[in-house]
Each structure stands twice: as structure tokens, then as C-alpha cells.
């Protein structure tokens with residue numbers, strides 16, 4: 237970590253009790269640059285001095301590290317693969333195993349767009365396949381406010397830019413520019429709070445035992461330093477079936493490739509674990 241960044245991290249901890257040591261250096265640098273431009277500080281040193289004297293700026297800086305942006309069908313290519321390859325494959329596999337349940341976990345679901353996108357796909361794919369297999373979707377986030385918003389299932393138009401008109405008409409009730417998830421789809425998702433870095437908890441309690449066929453861990457790994465990314469990936473691996481699928485954000489593909497996962501379809505951000513990396 238650069239000295240100036242280290243000084244900011246130390247100042248935040250010693251003066252305001254805010255621990256930012258888990259965040260990746262490049263993410264912290266980017267966040268400092270953004271706040272510098274908002275506050276008109278020319279150098280990192282100026283910003284450090286500004287922080288020293290302004291508690292409200294320390295709060296704003298820490299808040300700026302909590303990025304919960306999400307949208308429906310965020311990475312369209314990934315969702316196309318899930319719709320056309322992953323879900324049909326799982327249905328077939330479960331049929332052959334005479335297993336009646338598919339288990340999916342959205343592990344940093346923010347305000348629910350990812351989990352509801354999966355529920356929409358499942359509804360369409362299972363209907364087309366005339367499948368009687370059930371799909372249980374668990375969705376968790378460390379932020380309780382995000383989970384409360386997800387449970388309400390009420391969204392602004394901006395989050396729907398990648399959602400087809402057919403899906404908007406089928407899965408939302410619309411009032412002016414406010415779109416509410418229909419009750420049937422809401423029931424499909426079980427939302428709860430879960431911190432992926434909580435050393436005490438192995439799996440989301442609602443799911444009881446983990447053992448997921450698909451885990452979404454999208455757009456959170458890159459915020460963290462490598463040692464924390466590894467802790468999160470260990471937790472994910474522990475909860476993923478041996479032949480299960482891990483879905484990441486587009487920018488996190490290289491991170492998981494370095495951690496014994498192989499990408500199943502080109503540029504899809506859909507991975508399987510390499511069970512015996514050295515074998």
C-alpha cells in the first residue's frame with residue numbers, strides 16, 4: 237500500500253474507528269480520487285488533512301466504499317448462458333438423479349435484482365421444459381437495509397434497462413415509474429442477512445446446509461484485498477456442490493481463474509471448480 241493511502245487508512249481507524257484495511261488498494265485509491273474531486277482537494281496529502289479536520293468527510297468516504305449498485309440481468313451474456321445452457325442442463329441432471337430440487341444462492345444480492353432475475357429465468361425455463369422440479373433461491377447480503385428493500389421488491393425504471401418488455405409486463409406490477417415484483421415471483425426468493433466474511437457462519441441459516449447447484453457471487457470480490465477474496469471464495473467453495481456452477485461479475489473472472497475455477501463457456505463468467513488442480 238502506498239504511504240499516503242496507508243496514512244489515510246490509519247487516520248480513519250485511529251481518529252474515527254473506521255477499519256478500511258480489508259479493501260483492495262486500487263479500490264481505495266479510486267475512492268480517494270473520487271472524494272478528492274468532490275471536495276476540491278488537489279493532492280492525496282490535502283485530502284488527508286481535510287479528513288483529519290472533518291468528521292462528516294470521514295463518514296462520506298466510508299459510505300462511498302459501500303457500493304450496492306445492481307440492476308436486473310446485469311450481465312446479459314451470462315444470463316443468456318444460464319437460460320440456454322445452465323438451467324436446462326440442471327433440469328436434465330436432476331431428472332436423471334431423480335432429485336426434485338435445484339438450489340441457487342445469490343450471495344451478495346444487494347436490493348434483490350439478481351435474485352429476481354434468476355427467478356424470472358427459472359419460471360420461463362421450467363415452464364418451457366414442463367419440469368416438475370422445484371427451484372429454491374436463497375439471496376443474502378451483509379447489508380440489512382438492502383435486504384429490507386429486496387423483500388419489498390419495488391424498483392425504479394432505471395434498474396430495468398436490460399429487462400425485456402415481455403418480462404417487465406409478466407413479472408412486475410407498474411404504477412407510473414415504479415415497478416413492483418408480482419407476489420408469485422416474490423415468494424420464489426428467500427432473502428436474509430449473511431456476511432460472507434463472518435467466520436462463525438458457514439452457510440446462510442435459511443438454507444440450513446448450503447450445498448448449492450449454482451452460486452452467484454457478483455461484483456463484490458474486487459473490493460477486497462486478496463486475503464479477504466480468498467476467505468470469501470473458500471466459503472463459496474464450501475457451499476458449492478462438486479459439479480456446481482459459480483457465477484461472478486465480468487471484472488472478477490481473472491480472480492476466480494487464479495483460484496482453481498475454470499470458465500465453462502467463453503467469456504461467460506460461469507465457472508466450475510477444478511476438483512483436482514494438480515491431477
Ligand SMILES: C[S@@+](CC[C@H](N)C(=O)[O-])C[C@H]1O[C@@H](n2cnc3c(N)ncnc32)[C@H](O)[C@@H]1O
Pocket residue numbers: 303304305306307310343344345346347350376377378379382430431432433453454455456485
Ligand atoms: C455492487 S453490489 C453487487 C450486487 C449484485 N451481486 C450485482 O452484481 O448486481 C455488492 C454487494 O455486496 C455486498 N457485500 C459487500 N461485502 C459483503 C460481505 N462481506 N458479505 C455479504 N455481502 C457483502 C454489499 O452490501 C453490496 O450490496
